[in-house]
Structures are given as C-alpha cells and as structure tokens.
Amino acid sequence: MKNILLVSRREYLSRVRKKSFVIMTLLGPFLVALFYGAIIWLALSDSQDNEERNILVLDESGIFSEGIESASNFHYFVNPADTQSSSYFGTLMIPSDFNLDHPDGARYLSSESLNIIQQNAIENQLEKTIKAQKLVRAGLRKATLDSLQTHVNINAAKLDGDTIKEDSSAVNAGAGMIGAFLIYLFIFLYGVQVMKGVAEEKSNRIVEVIISSVKPFDLMMGKIVGIALVGLTQIFVWIVLSGILMAVITPMIASGQVGEIQSAAQNMEHPMAQIQQQGGALSALFQLDFVSLILSFLFYFITGYLLYSAMFAAIASAVDAETDTQQFMFPITIPLIFSMAIAQSLVIKDPNGELATWLSMIPFTSPIVMMVRIPFGVESWQLILSMLFMIFGFIAVTWLASRIYRVGILMYGKKPTYKELLRWMTYKG
C-alpha cells in the first residue's frame, strides 16, 4: 500500500508540475467559455436580423388580391403600380392556375438567395393567408377563428416523494449528456496517459529496476491512481474556475436575455407562454440535483476510468512500442464508443427503457449510459445495483489486467497475440 502511494505521488507530481498541465488546467474553462460564448454570440447575432424587406408579389391568380400581412420583417406588396422599384428584396410570382385547393407553382426570384428561415417565413405567411380564405369559404368568421386559436404549454414537473420539482426533458438530457461526455473524454484523455506512462517505463527499461522493489500490481495501481488524481485535480480546478466564470457571466447573459425576451414578445402571439417556458427551463436547471449529479459523476468517472485505464495499462505492457497499441486499443474502446453513440439517441428518447436500463448495469457501458439517465431520475435500487456492478467489474478487470501486466512488462520482442494474452493471465507467480 505504501508503495502504491509512493508510485502515485511520483506520477502525480511529475505530471502536475509540467507547464503544459498548469496552462491547460488554468486556461481550460476560459477556452470552453470562449468557445461557447462565440457560438452563442454567433447564434444571437444571426437571430438579431432586424432588416426590413419588401417582397414584390406578382399575383395572376387573384388569391392574394386583399394583400398579405407583414410578418418576420417581410412586407408584401401585391401587384403594386410600381413594379420596377429597386427597393424589392425579391419577387414572388403566383401563376394564374394557383388556387386554394391546388396552391402549386409559386416561384420566388431574387438576386440574393433565401435562407431556410426566411423561406419558411414566406411560406408560412402564404399558407396563413390561404387558410384564412379557406375558412371564409367554409363559412367561418374571423372572430370565431380567433377564438379557436389555442396555445398550450405543458409545464413538466417531476414528483420526488411529496415534493414537486420543475422538470424539463431538454435540461435533463443536456445535463446528462454533458456528464457522460466529460466521462467519455476523461477516460480517453487520462487512460491514454496511463498507456503512455506504462509504454515509457517499458521501452526505457525502467520497469525492471522498479519491479525489483515494487510488486507489478502496486506499480500499475500507483500509476493509475496517480493519474486519476491528476484528472481529479484538473476537474476540481475547472469546476471552481467555471463556478467563478458562471458567477461573473450569468448576470451579463441574464440581463441580455431579458431584453431578448421582451423584444421577442412584441412579435409573438403568446409572449407570456414563451416567457413561462423559458422560466421553466431555467428553474428546472436550478432544481437539478447538482450534489447527487456531481457525486455520481465523480463515482462513474473514477470507477470507469479505473476500469478502462487498467485495460490500457495491460495493453501497453504487452507491446514494445506505443505505436503497437492501436491494434488492441480498438476492441477495448468499442463499448465506450458504442455507449456514447447509444446515449445520444436512445437513452435521451427512452432513458428508462429496457436497453438503457441494461446498458446502465454493464460496467463497460454504465459510466456513460447511467450518467445520461441520472438527471431523468433513476430508481435507487437500479443506481445502487449499477454502482455495485461497477465496483465488482473494476476489481475483476483490474485483477485480470494486472495478470497481463506483470508478464507483459518483462517481455520484449514479438508482439503478442490475443491467445498469448489470455495465457499470460494463467501464468503462475
């Protein structure tokens, strides 16, 4: 045990003292914030397209003779006197055979092509006009029509014992996916570091010197634990820095958002519903159980990392050069990649379905799948069972990996086959 501590301390200090680590750890959250900031800024600047545009409508059918209502900054001019004005953004041509039952053949011409949102806006406006005329034809009056317009927004809430919690599946999915993705990323990031470290010790022939003082298992565990601590340090610093960043940025975004909502409300038919929905998402975000989310994140991160990095260590020990690891890397990482792919589609759509439940029990896939499920609410017995399986899985895999490792680190020469790896597990001593 003392040796595991000594080894992990060396692994930890030698990595944490590196300049690249310090820079990455301190800059990481800023880079991420910058990245997301840029995306949000781009998205906002795009939606803030307030330019007014005039559309010339050449209507040969007469359907739009009463005009088309302006919407989404588009103003429609049906068969105006002046058709040559250069102030038109584009021309909409309605053929003579265009009628209410077969509204086909409309063409839009302009020097500047429409984007999807703009095209949708124009189509919507035409559809709306046609619909209104159809209703009139069917004998309905506009007042009756307006009274038929209904807007419903379900305010989803989760029942947790006796208390009701605001719930939003989008927020849940987002929180789960972020957690799962971080686990996925960290397992690869730090697992590869374990692999590199083992490969370095083997190719530099350090291993035989150490192995005469430390048991192979201690050396392997020390390395894995040391690098895990490096990862946790990084995560901890990132959480703290992100917290500070959030505290600084949130008020800025929030004040910006209020303005957004207000300006949006002016154009919306149901501003209150919209605001309520946004408020619901926000309160759902704040009502997420961050403590249990972070705790289960840490659990699945640590155990998932331990499980996979033990396998990475075994692989690196079996080959002579780091470049030879590829062949063995792939089959090992398949469950990880698979669960990430599954998480994105199936788990979010059906987080408590049969497949999701099973995958969240299998130690190779559970760190990611369970992480996605947790924000949606997982029954305690499932969570406990999954965690128990995870612990047993990690112990079993680490034990098997250490059997390969202790033989592998002293073997030089040819690259072993899978059969040989299996045989190594049964070697004596």
Add this chain to the structure above:
Amino acid sequence: MLKVESVSKHYAGKTALNNVSLEAHTGKIYGLLGPNGAGKTSLIRIITCITAPDSGSVYFNNEKMQSRLIREIGYLPEERGLYRKMTVSDQALYFGQLKGMAKSSCLEQMDFWFERLDMQSWRKKKLEELSKGMQQKVQFVLTVLHQPKLIILDEPFSGFDPINAELIKTEVMRLRDEGASILLSTHRMESVEELCDDISLINQGEVVLQGAVKEVRQKYKKSAYMIAYEGNLPAEMRGIQSMNHHQRRDGVIETTMFPEAGASLTDILQMVSSHVHLLEYREMLPSIKDIFIQLVGKSA
C-alpha cells in the same frame, strides 16, 4: 546468506532453468557465469521474486524468499533504465523510498555516494542531460543506496569506460569487505575471474560447473608449467612430455612444459637450471573461460 535450491523454470515449451542450486556467502562475491541466454537473468528474476519458479525454492538468511525480504537486495539489471525527465536526486529519493528508506537516511546516503563517486554537481540535473556513462554511475548508486545485504549485479561493467569500470570494481570489492554478499552475473568470464570467490557456470539452463574459483581451476588444471629463461634448452628432456617455446621481445624465452605423470617438479627445475639461466616459473592454471569452453565443448 542466499541459497537457491533445485530451481526449475519453463517458458512455453522452453526450459530456462533446470534444477539449479547454489549458495552465496556473506562477504563473498559469487559469479554467475554463462553465455547469453543461458538462464542467468531468469535465475536472478526468480531470486528477486519478479517471477516465481515452477519448482524449487530460494532462501535468504535461512528464510524463504518473499517480497518483504527484497528490500535487503540491491539489483542492477542488465537492461538499465531510469526516468529521463527526473532529476538525479529526485530519482534517488524515489527509489530509496521504494526500498523502504526514510527520507533522511536516503539523503544521507546520497551525500555519501555522490561525494564518493564525484557526482555532487549532477544532483539537480535531469537524467537526459547526462552522458551514458554518467547514467550508469547513477544507476549503480541507486542500486546500493539502501545498503542492501545482497547486491545483484547483472553485467555491471558493460557500458563503462575502463576508468569507471575500475572505479565500480573497487566499490564492489569495498562493499564485499564491508560484509555485503554480491552476486555477479556476466557472460564475459575473463572480466570477473579475479573478483569472484565462488562461481557457477550455467549453460542452457543447467549448472555445468560450480565451486570456489581456486578449487575449480586446480581441478581442471592440466599440470602445465611456464618457465622463462635465458639460454638454450635441449630439445628433449627426461620426464617432459612436450614443450612449446616462445621468444619474448627482450630475448627471454618462455616455454610451456607438460611433465609426464609422476614427474617431480623439483627434479625438472633442477634439470632446467643446469642448462639455462632460469628467471621465472609458475604453474599454469586454466582460465574459467578455458574451462567453460572445455566443458561445454565436451557436452556439445
């Protein structure tokens, strides 16, 4: 001190060691000699508990060898290697502590050895900044830093220039005189002959010869004598089977004589002195290498 009893080890159809036994004593240097691939490293790995034997056992101070006792061993493997990006003193501290040393005694020993081998200025240097010979020296210091009772050196002199090889040799003998028992493994038999008290010759996993160096050489001597003299000897002499002559640059002639069985050395010397001016004579003992070639050649 160290006792290896009928140790055998097989790897996937190949016999690495077959029923090997040996005993190394305190304050002595034990030579484990044999060509590459003879099984020396396999045996060392079993002694240091890196691998387990298929059968047989190893005893250390009459106690069955176990990982707890490995701390008493200092092992310099044939394949050297240290952390390239770590400083010399960090490295020494790390390996010392892995051997169970307290930090303070680790630093004490570092001072002693760095001073002794003139390495003080390297302390803060990373290993990759040192030359290969310097790295070897660092590795030797790390091997003996924790004052082990048993020091196992696998090809200790490879990679050293003659001056440093001599320096290390002196240190090894000093450690022996201070009571450590030393197991020295090499395929270059001539380089350690004068160092070792006892030897085992290993070939293809089996001990082909074992014993104190003096006795081994006595046992395998062909009772030949070398005489150096000025003058001329008759072509044939009574009691002498055959002779080989060789003239040295200074005009002195060296002759190897093979006396007939039962001939007395005193008689022969008297006879020789009556013919020539005798300068030197000694009994010719075979080198360990000669014996090895003789033995292995026979079996092959």
